[in-house]
Amino acid sequence: MLKYAIKRILMVPILLLLVALFIFILLNLSEADPVLLMLPQEYTQADYDAMAAKFGLDKPLIVQYFNWVVKSVQGDMGISYKTKGPVADDVVFRIPISLKLAFITTLIMVVIGIPLGVMCAVKQYTAFDSIINILAKFMGSIPGFWLGLMLLIEFSINRRWFPIYGIGTVKHWVLPVFTLLLPFLANYVRQVRSAMLDCIRQDYVRTARSKGAKESRVIFREALKNALLPIITLTGGIFATMIGGAVLVEKVFAIPGVGFKIVEAINTRDIPTLLACTMILAVFTIIVQLVIDLSYALVDPRIRGTFATKKKSRRSRIKKVEEVR
Amino acid sequence: MSNKILEIKNLSVQYTTDKIVSHAVNNIDLSIEKGEVLGLVGETGAGKTTTALAIMGLLPRYISTVTGEINFKGENLIGLNEKKYRSIRGSQISMIFQDPMTSLNPVFKVGEQIGDVIKFHNRKLHSHEIADKVDEILNLVGIPPDRKNEYPHQFSGGMKQRVMIAIAIACNPDLLIADEPTTALDVTIQAQVIKMMRALQKDLGSSVLLITHDLGIVANFCDKVAIMYAGEIVEAGTLEDIFDKSRDHHPYTVGLFGSLPNILERTDRLEPIKGLTPHPSELPEGCKFHPRCPHCMPICQAGDNPAKATSGTHVIQCHLFNKEKSL
């Protein structure tokens, strides 16, 4: 298990370098010449060269990539084409904000979604299941942007229960989290339900019942532990999506998150900023994937198995040798 | 006289899915005495597993209806409250399922899965007492106890079925239901498992309901046999009643024996019964076997089931014998 974890962790930097190379090339393939974008209408060749040199754009792409990697590792993510200031200043402070939004929302989603999904699966064919199912379909189809605006108008502007924008207090987070949560939660409940249904139908659940296990134990121990595998993947995926994908919510509630910045950087062709944001997302996606894989191995002995058996067989061989002596 | 562990009277089970009603088990009677092995034989879809699940009280909720009586040690299990049923399941009646590959939970250790059933029914036992008991049972089924910390995927099919057997016998049940315990296994392993089950059954003195397609296993293992077709028991009796070719037999039983390969006469083809088992949602009128029966008579094609002809321990549900006897 430990060996597996270490192996997986060692792969992270390599993955990141590859992802960075890919994004770097992709972004620089665009036809627009960033140097031109930054120069005034009237410019001389000398101006052009100077600007290109300032941003390192006169060097071959692979050298640019290399320089960028070396600097990034040191925390220098380059100069923004737009603000002309360091990218890091404009991006780093956004990370905890986006993380916080994604984390709180995911946490609430899990706490509500898993019990609800499990209940639906257990009560399949009953009114409870049908009602939740219809409700989830309905919630899932409300556009987040519209929902956010409506909530904002009703509860912040008309009733003044919550602040209109900003991120200072708990109250600031209520509406954004709710807006982000609802569509994800609706989908989540349905997926948990179907993962759980798959497991409830399995033969080993029948075996557990045939042993005289209590129904609660059958559901929450025997079935849910198996259903956790797809649920972990799903949860991790949603969390990773939320970090960079909460653009609309960030926009409606004026939350300075990463997603918002990405859209802005795309619109202004601010490649260094875009690169920095994308890399941040990549880092978190890879970390989330790592956590998913490790928890998979924790839950499922078959995945752990490949490593365990190797170790075990060596141990038992040693034991056999000792017995022979 | 009543040494009966299990006495099933007039048991019927229907499944209702999407408004289609399947009559999976129809008015069957069965009884098993203490220490006796009853073989329940029939083609796929005959309703064997359904009968077993009805005894266990594990038929799928919402979609199944059960009527009749299942008397276990004098108490009717149908309608028994769930708590009481739970205390019987796994301790007094236990079941070995058809497919060992999927019947063990992949994410729990094998020893834990055996220990659970002991724990459920002996709340006061300490964990080390349970662990000792698990070791003992693993030894009984021929698995080295030091493998108890492994997971099901590390076991072969035969080993998994041994684990299932270990779970089933862990609490010394009065009745053990074995649903085709060897169909999913290799032939050589089948023999081992059956041999072991027989030895265990002798030692523990449990009664066994053995469900199988395999007449060879029946001949080796069972005291009594019931032949099931389309949810009915068409013939039942002692091993001799059924296997003695000189006696009367239901045409379906004759067909079943006919479809066994004969070692003495070398033929290239088996002689399976012509036609297919009817689907339980569209059972034929009269004798359920009549569309496939070589002796079908007009009387067989309509009306109620043929009456049962009984001679001693031997019961046959077929007009052929009724007529003879009534004449």
Ligand SMILES: Nc1ncnc2c1ncn2[C@@H]1O[C@H](COP(=O)(O)OP(=O)(O)OP(=O)(O)O)[C@@H](O)[C@H]1O
């Ligand atoms: N959960 C269910 N829902 C609906 N119909 C079912 C269900 N389980 C079984 N049946 C039907 O009941 C009939 C009897 O099934 P059962 O599993 O008891 O047969 P079996 O004799 O055990 O067959 P096999 O030898 O294949 O195990 C079948 O026709 C099957 O289609």
Ligand code: SF4
């Ligand atoms: S009752 Fe008639 S159809 Fe049915 S098995 Fe007997 S002879 Fe055949």
Ligand SMILES: [Mg+2]
């Ligand atoms: Mg079956």
